[in-house]
Amino acid sequence: MNRLNTVITSLFLFLLTGPLSFAASNQQPITMSLPKSIIKEAIHKTLPVNFTLQSSTLLGSVSIDKIENLQFKDNKLSSHITLSGHKLNLITSIAGHDLRMKIGSITMNFQCDTSIRFDVPSQTLYLKPIITELNSTDTQKTDIASTIVLLFNNRELPLQIEKLKPIMTGAGNKLLNISMDIANIELLPDSLLLSITPQIVATRK
Numbered sequence: 759m760n761r762l763n764t765v766i767t768s769l770f771l772f773l774l775t776g777p778l779s780f781a782a783s784n785q786q787p788i789t790m791s792l793p794k795s796i797i798k799e800a801i802h803k804t805l806p807v808n809f810t811l812q813s814s815t816l817l818g819s820v821s822i823d824k825i826e827n828l829q830f831k832d833n834k835l836s837s838h839i840t841l842s843g844h845k846l847n848l849i850t851s852i853a854g855h856d857l858r859m860k861i862g863s864i865t866m867n868f869q870c871d872t873s874i875r876f877d878v879p880s881q882t883l884y885l886k887p888i889i890t891e892l893n894s895t896d897t898q899k900t901d902i903a904s905t906i907v908l909l910f911n912n913r914e915l916p917l918q919i920e921k922l923k924p925i926m927t928g929a930g931n932k933l934l935n936i937s938m939d940i941a942n943i944e945l946l947p948d949s950l951l952l953s954i955t956p957q958i959v960a961t962r963k
Contacts, residue, residue: 787941787953818846840867866903868892876943884914
């Protein structure tokens, strides 16, 4: 997830420091809309995303290889995902001893509807996927595919959003330090809406 997090943070910074249209008033958050096309491009450039399985029954790693037919709904993302597992080992316990059964690799695809929730104090975006229509390219490993899916299905997965770097700019004989916290992340049918709370501190040069 680290690569995806870096892309999202870089995208925020680019939009904040470049030309954009926003509405703001005193002590009100800045709101900006990121078109669906930009989000799709950012996700596409991030793939594949690799991460290690953390389970008492399955060891190995998985990668998200493709995210297709991405659709935006109210606070929900719908997509078709291709995922592959690598160097998989199934852990079984017999007479108090853990035994590893080498499974190897597997590729699967499924439909995924993911709801989002943003926690302001921790600046964490939580993703909760609901997985349906699971298919495996190897029918003999269907149970393994189901085991992998159960590690993520209907569970909130945290994505820590890196704190946006402050903007430093000069104004006359003063130096302005503009720091920003994300107040909310909301999905709309055709865009992602960001609410950002700026804090401006002025000091003499």
